[in-house]
Amino acid sequence: MYLTREQERMLNGEFGWVVAKAMSIIVKTGEALGATKLVEVAHAHVSGVSYSNILDPGLEFIRSLFLGGGRARVYTTVNPGCVDYSGLSELIDGSYARKQAVIDDSLIKMGFKPVFTCIPYYHRPPAQGEFLAWGESSAVAVANSVFGASTNREGGPLALASALTGFTYYAGLHDPGNRVARVLVYVKDPRVRGNPGALGLWLGCRVREIPLVRGAGQGLADLKIMLAASAASGSHALVVLEGVTPRGFYSTDLVDKVEVEWGDVEEYIGTEPGGGSILGYLGCPHLYPWEFLEIYRQVVKRGVLPRDRRLLITIPVEVYERHYIEVLRLRRLGVDVAAGTCPVVSRLTRVFDHLVTNSGKAVFYLSKQLKAKYYLTNTLGVIRAVYGEGAG
């Protein structure tokens, strides 16, 4: 791989062992993927910062980078941790708080922005064509597919390495030659469009190539649900969305065409809850303020939740700070709002018979962990289900 003089000095340890190690991870990964050079990134987003996911090995790795003198060389944001940063959630287990604090302390002191969210594009929307090094598979898919920026699905430590060096390898989706859609996926049925989580799971499980999706919803709320699900169940980093993905940042060479019918996605929907305890969950990926306020309005007009029903909403720390009055009011109605975390990267304090959510990504990870029956619907469907109105 060609390295500039500065990059070579970084790799040779002239900037300390942390920069050398970070550089070596980037160069070795890049070489394995056929990269011939490195490029500067505008924004690194570090995933893999939740103690309940990375445990002691990850904690010690991150801590050692900080103690070794690692510092951010580029604007860097961090993914959710495993504790509720509002401190009031009853459903998110806080028993790892001390361990998480060690990780957070290292990240903050290395100069990373402690946004603790999986939607870094809320804090800094990427520009078209910009090079990024993002972990968090759902955010990667949104950056490439919605904003027309370019990032590979970096593993957590790889994005961290880019934060500490300012570089990533030029391969994969940074190369326009790899941003080619090969399968046309046609969404005709409005029921399919209305359940973006299920559509995303189908896409992830059934389509390996980069798809060009025609007829999916156009709103960011639905798109981030669909992209998160397809990135979790498959490994889509770029889904070309007709009418959304900026032209000029992808090309097409369509060799196959599929139409998604309701019958195709039905198997991902699960079972509508009959009796038993129900956990409704919204906020995977995290909610924008306007999404949160819409849910707030829907909940407030319905009042106190019935017994054995809980609704969990997860939001970025900043949205909590802006809307804590609404959060407090929701709590009085039995709704649990957690900031800077989510059940995928934390543990829950209690078990439920049913999980009802709009998130295919949450279903993909939580149905394995919680051993609850799940039901995948849209946002309003989740609210209706926890209020016993039928999920519709």
Added chain:
Amino acid sequence: MRERVRVLVDGDCRAPLRVYNDYISFFGEVDPAAGTLRSVGEQIAGVALAFRGGRGSTVGSYVIYALKYYGREPSCMLVEEPEPIIITGCIMADIPLFQVRKGFLEEVGSKRAVLVHEKGRDYIELHFE
């Protein structure tokens, strides 16, 4: 049987081959402390784990690193489709990683074999039982 591979992370390996003809999300599907692949309930510690490629969470690299930390790591890994999450994890954990040609997993299938790779070589050897 000798099979050419693309060496992504080099190192010696001698271990029983275990073919899993699917994609793996190390986060969620692998328990690093136990060294098991949850979806099939099987041990992956000390085997030559062949699978199609990675999927899912970018936390996967840390899970691979954690497998090594707990001493439950595969002796080496073989994938058809390499991607950054697995490559980075293997670099951090110093687990040899090889790219095999498409169709290799189906060909070998459930045959019992021991895989041998010596550092510096661009091939693996399979000794069938």
